Every structure is written in C-alpha cells, then in structure tokens.
Amino acid sequence: MADPAPLILxxxxxxxxxxxxxxxxxxxxxxxxxxxxxxxxxxxFATNHAELSLVRARSFxxxxxxxxxxxxxxxxxxxxxxxxxxxxxxxxxxLKIGRCHLALAEPEAAAKDDDPARWSxxxxxxxxxxxxxxxxAARGVQAECIxxxxxxxxxxxxxxCRRIVDLVSTGATLRANGLVEVERIAEVTSxxxxxxxxxxxxxxxxxxxxxxxREVIDAG
Amino acid sequence: MTxxxxxxxxxxxxxxxxxxxxxxxxxxxxRLLAVFTGFGYERVKPPLIEFEDSLLAGAGAGMSPHTFRLxxxxxxxxxxxxxxxxxxxxxxxxxxxxxxxxxxxxxxxxEVLRVKGDQLRPERQFGQVGAELIGSAAAAADSEVILxxxxxxxxxxVEGLTVDLSLPALVTTVLTKHAVAEADRVGLRQALERRxxxxxxxxxxxxxxxxxxxxxxxxxxxxxxxxxTQIALPREALAECRRMEEVVxxxxxxxxxxxxxxxxxxxxxxxxxxxxxxxxxxPGVRGELGRGGRYLANGLDQATEPAxxxxxxxxxxxxxxxxxxxxxxxxxxxxxxxxxxxxxxxxGWTTVSGLxxxxxxxxxxxxxxxTDVLIxxxxxxxx
Numbered sequence: 001m002a003d004p005a006p007l008i009l010x011x012x013x014x015x016x017x018x019x020x021x022x023x024x025x026x027x028x029x030x031x032x033x034x035x036x037x038x039x040x041x042x043x044x045f046a047t048n049h050a051e052l053s054l055v056r057a058r059s060f061x062x063x064x065x066x067x068x069x070x071x072x073x074x075x076x077x078x079x080x081x082x083x084x085x086x087x088x089x090x091x092x093x094x095l096k097i098g099r100c101h102l103a104l105a106e107p108e109a110a111a112k113d114d115d116p117a118r119w120s121x122x123x124x125x126x127x128x129x130x131x132x133x134x135x136x137a138a139r140g141v142q143a144e145c146i147x148x149x150x151x152x153x154x155x156x157x158x159x160x161c162r163r164i165v166d167l168v169s170t171g172a173t174l175r176a177n178g179l180v181e182v183e184r185i186a187e188v189t190s191x192x193x194x195x196x197x198x199x200x201x202x203x204x205x206x207x208x209x210x211x212x213x214r215e216v217i218d219a220g
Numbered sequence: 221m222t223x224x225x226x227x228x229x230x231x232x233x234x235x236x237x238x239x240x241x242x243x244x245x246x247x248x249x250x251r252l253l254a255v256f257t258g259f260g261y262e263r264v265k266p267p268l269i270e271f272e273d274s275l276l277a278g279a280g281a282g283m284s285p286h287t288f289r290l291x292x293x294x295x296x297x298x299x300x301x302x303x304x305x306x307x308x309x310x311x312x313x314x315x316x317x318x319x320x321x322x323x324x325x326x327x328x329x330x331e332v333l334r335v336k337g338d339q340l341r342p343e344r345q346f347g348q349v350g351a352e353l354i355g356s357a358a359a360a361a362d363s364e365v366i367l368x369x370x371x372x373x374x375x376x377x378v379e380g381l382t383v384d385l386s387l388p389a390l391v392t393t394v395l396t397k398h399a400v401a402e403a404d405r406v407g408l409r410q411a412l413e414r415r416x417x418x419x420x421x422x423x424x425x426x427x428x429x430x431x432x433x434x435x436x437x438x439x440x441x442x443x444x445x446x447x448x449t450q451i452a453l454p455r456e457a458l459a460e461c462r463r464m465e466e467v468v469x470x471x472x473x474x475x476x477x478x479x480x481x482x483x484x485x486x487x488x489x490x491x492x493x494x495x496x497x498x499x500x501x502x503p504g505v506r507g508e509l510g511r512g513g514r515y516l517a518n519g520l521d522q523a524t525e526p527a528x529x530x531x532x533x534x535x536x537x538x539x540x541x542x543x544x545x546x547x548x549x550x551x552x553x554x555x556x557x558x559x560x561x562x563x564x565x566x567x568g569w570t571t572v573s574g575l576x577x578x579x580x581x582x583x584x585x586x587x588x589x590x591t592d593v594l595i596x597x598x599x600x601x602x603x
Contacts, residue, residue, distance in 0.1 A: 067340075
C-alpha cells in the first residue's frame with residue numbers, strides 16, 4: 001500500500017551538515033531555500049522531491065528519531081550508533097564523511113609513566129559512557145564515567161578527572177589542552193541510517209534513496 | 221512520597237486498561253483467535269507460572285534474562301513467570317499432547333511479563349496471541365501459518381501489512397562452509413545486525429564477499445530471491461532459498477496485497493529457529509507486530525519434531541489499528557420494566573439503566589455517554 005506521507009531524512013547540525021549537503025545535491029536532492037537561511041526558525045524542510053523532506057537535529061537526536069521511526073532515514077556517525085546500540089537502526093551505507101576517531105586521552109605529564117596494562121579501574125569524562133564502559137570491560141577494566149555534553153577536554157585541566165574519551169579529528173584540541181592520545185578506540189565516519197520498520201514497510205522508496213546515495217558514494 | 225504517588229503510581233512498564241481500549245483489546249484478541257479457529261487450530265491455556273526448568277528449556281532459554289522468578293513454597297523449586305508463551309505450547313505439544321495425532325494445530329492467547337521493557341516496548345506486561353503447527357516439515361505448513369497470521373491481522377483491521385521473510389540459519393551455514401574463525405564471527409554478526417556493509421568489508425574472511433552479497437540482496441521478495449540464487453551459496457542453503465521461493469509463490473497466490481520482503485541476514489531473536497522465519501510490520505508502527513518461524517520441538521530423550529508457529533504482540537497490533545468507534549449505548553430511564561430492558565438487549569443494544577427517579581432522561585443519557593435514549597416506546601438518537 002502506498003503511504004502518502006513523505007519520507008523524512010534527519011540530518012545532524014554543525015560540521016557534518018556542511019559535508020553531507022554536497023552529497024545530497026549530487027544525489028539530486030535540493031532543499032527549499034529556507035534550509036540555508038541561518039535566521040529561519042523552521043526545523044522541517046521540503047525538497048524538490050514531494051516524497052522526501054528534511055529535518056535538522058542534534059547528532060544524538062538524529063539516531064533517536066530514526067530508532068523510533070519518527071524519521072525514516074538519517075545521517076549519523078557510528079560513534080552515536082555504537083553509544084546507543086539501537087536495535088531498530090540499520091546503517092547500510094558509509095558516507096565516508098565526518099571522518100575522525102574515538103580516543104582515550106590524558107595529560108601529557110601523566111601519560112609518560114602510565115602503564116595501561118596495570119589498570120583495574122579508570123575514571124573517565126566523556127560524552128560516550130556506554131562505549132567507554134564496553135571498551136574497558138572487554139579488557140577486564142572497570143570504567144567509571146562522568147557524562148559531559150561538551151568541552152570534554154576541559155575535564156583534566158579542571159581536575160574533574162585525569163582521562164577523557166572523545167572524538168579526535170586533527171588532534172589540535174587535545175594539544176591545545178595539554179592532552180595526548182593514549183589509545184584509539186574506534187574509527188568514526190557518518191553513515192546513512194534507516195529505520196528497520198520503514199525499510200520493511202516501504203522497501204521500494206527507502207531502497208531507492210539508499211541506492212541513489214550509494215551510487216554517489218561509489219562514484220567518489 | 222505523596223498520598224497520590226503511594227496509591228496511584230504503578231511500577232514502570234505496567235498500566236491499567238480503561239474503557240474503551242480494554243474492550244477493544246479483548247475484541248481484537250477474539251477476532252484474531254477466531255481466524256485461527258477457522259483454520260482448525262485448537263485453543264490451549266497454560267498456567268501463568270511454572271517451574272523454571274520447563275519454562276526455560278530448549279527454545280525458552282533465550283527468555284532467561286527476561287523472566288521474573290519466585291520460589292515455590294510447596295516444592296521448594298524455582299518457578300518462572302512466563303515471559304513468552306511459545307515454550308509453554310511446545311511443552312504441551314511434547315508431553316500433554318504427545319500422543320495426539322500430527323500435525324497438531326494449537327492456538328493460544330495470554331499475558332506475559334518481562335523483567336525489563338526495551339527501547340521500543342517499555343511495557344513489561346503485554347499480550348501474546350499465537351498459533352503453533354507441530355509435526356510437519358512441509359513448505360505448505362510454512363505458508364499456512366504465514367497466510368493465517370496475515371489473514372488474522374487483516375481481519376482485525378491492520379492495513380498495509382508487510383511480512384519480512386528470513387533464513388536465520390543461512391549466515392551460520394555460510395560461516396561454517398568458509399571455516400570463518402570464531403573471533404571474526406562476532407564482528408561479522410554485529411556488522412550484519414546493523415546491515416553495515418562497510419564494517420563487513422573491513423573484516424577480511426573467505427566469507428566476506430558472500431555475506432556482503434547476502435546483505436545487498438535484501439528487499440522486495442521476488443528481486444531478493446533472484447539475487448540470492450545468483451550468490452555462491454552452500455547446497456543446503458540453496459535448498460532453503462528454493463523453499464522460501466515456494467512459500468512466496470503460495471502467499472502471493474492467496475494474498476496479492478501483502479507486501480513480502482526478504483532479509484537473508486535477519487537473525488535477531490531467532491536463536492532456536494532452524495528454517496524459514498518471518499516478521500510482520502505495518503506502516504507507521506514502530507517495531508514488530510508479530511514474529512514466528514520454523515524450529516525443532518523437543519520431546520523426551522532428544523526426540524525432535526519439525527514445527528512452525530508465531531506470536532502476535534497485542535500492544536503492537538493495537539497500535540496498527542484505527543481508534544475504535546464508540547459503541548452505541550441506549551439509556552433506559554428509571555422505571556423501565558426489567559422485561560422491557562431485556563428485550564432491548566436481546567435486540568443487540570447495550571443498555572444503561574437509570575437508577576434514580578426524577579432526573580432529566582436526555583441529560584442523564586448524555587452524561588453517561590449514551591448515544592440513544594428510550595422515550596416512551598421509542599429509541600431517540602441523541603445529537
């Protein structure tokens with residue numbers, strides 16, 4: 001049965017949005033003009049395809065919207081997907097944008113005489129408590145996490161705790177805050193994500209957009 | 221704790237069913253069961269609680285982390301409160317009805333309780349309505365239960381139904397055929413779970429190409445099966461694909477409006493299933509309406525018999541249905557003789573009798589959500 005409601009593609013605000021828009025444009029998706037207007041208060045936007053509309057949200061919320069089927073498609077980093085491990089999200093396509101990695105970092109001075117092999121428990125400030133706990137549990141270390149929503153690099157300097165787990169792209173933020181990377185936890189890129197039930201109940205439409213974006217990515 | 225909190229608050233994931241939803245739920249369950257009865261499935265009713273050993277045996281083992289337990293003061297053995305009714309039906313089929321002629325067709329409905337809700341279903345108590353077909357390995361058995369479940373959901377009012385078919389043993393067959401190391405299997409299965417082609421490509425094993433091809437084959441049934449038959453699959457896996465094709469043809473012949481998709485790598489929750497499995501979805505409803513598939517029912521001394529069946533989840537099915545129309549209710553003013561009110565009920569009316577004299581019949585009828593009122597000998601519709 002045809003569903004008249006348009007498919008909703010949820011996009012993350014910020015840095016990723018700038019990288020994802022050229023991909024969408026190569027896939028022939030053009031949002032209405034208000035999308036590029038920084039003053040617009042609108043959160044939902046039509047495109048040149050009547051059957052596809054766009055919404056913008058914070059990156060963690062994109063995954064939530066797609067997991068619950070409020071948006072059928074989305075763009076989310078695999079850091080977010082790993083953190084929430086939502087069972088209802090499929091990540092069929094690596095968009096190869098937003099490339100960075102998740103790393104454990106600590107102050108340069110502390111890193112010198114630290115032996116990670118001897119840890120039995122660690123205290124870590126991070127936006128990613130689940131990934132951090134799982135990562136350390138897998139090597140038999142108990143991780144106590146302090147959940148922060150931003151400015152994670154400040155934590156060691158302010159004495160909140162010695163170690164952080166955060167996204168690293170160039171390493172400049174770490175260096176500026178006197179931190180060094182001690183362990184690489186996971187590679188991160190943005191993925192095209194799709195709600196499981198939407199993929200099953202609207203296989204032709206969702207499949208078509210996934211294929212179109214796949215062609216764009218494969219063409220480089 | 222406030223007085224209101226102490227007396228009104230329910231534990232997380234539990235709720236009171238109220239009018240009209242509670243009646244609508246009961247009616248929906250009856251309509252689903254009526255379809256199963258029509259197909260010759262006979263109703264069974266296992267107890268709410270039973271010994272953990274029997275509840276969590278075989279296919280029930282996966283429910284262990286979800287099961288509430290309590291000690292039986294009489295036998296001093298641990299009991300479990302059912303988190304899934306399927307193992308109970310399997311137990312009945314193996315022992316209580318072990319001598320009954322095969323194929324055995326059983327249906328059931330009841331509430332289950334789980335220790336924790338999950339992201340999609342915060343409810344800890346919800347209803348299951350299902351059927352099991354035990355003792356037949358025929359493809360006709362697979363298509364019978366799928367068509368019956370789809371027919372029941374449609375009869376209950378679900379529109380735009382999709383059935384997603386899968387072969388949970390397929391991935392294991394491929395991994396074994398290509399002798400993939402145990403360490404790589406964990407990563408591959410996680411990547412398959414996410415349908416993450418990039419992550420599969422990142423783990424180089426002899427099975428990687430086949431797994432990625434399986435992943436890409438998913439989609440509308442006809443195209444997916446065509447794609448599957450072009451993949452270099454082990455012989456037993458190809459036989460399963462041909463069986464799936466047969467079932468798809470049987471479903472299409474009877475239910476041309478049912479959307480059929482195939483997902484060759486679907487494995488979630490199908491730990492004990494051995495053959496063709498299926499999940500039902502409806503547009504705009506998060507999560508599954510129901511699921512089922514082929515398994516081996518265990519009897520005594522490792523005896524097994526082929527079986528298939530499914531469970532529908534009442535809460536999800538209700539989410540897929542339009543809101544119920546309020547029923548017509550006839551207000552009988554105070555003083556209407558009992559013989560008279562019985563006459564209206566025999567005609568199919570729901571009647572609400574006035575208990576006190578001296579009230580305005582129409583106003584009272586409206587206040588009590590009646591749609592009609594009896595004035596003299598006439599039924600007068602309100603508004």
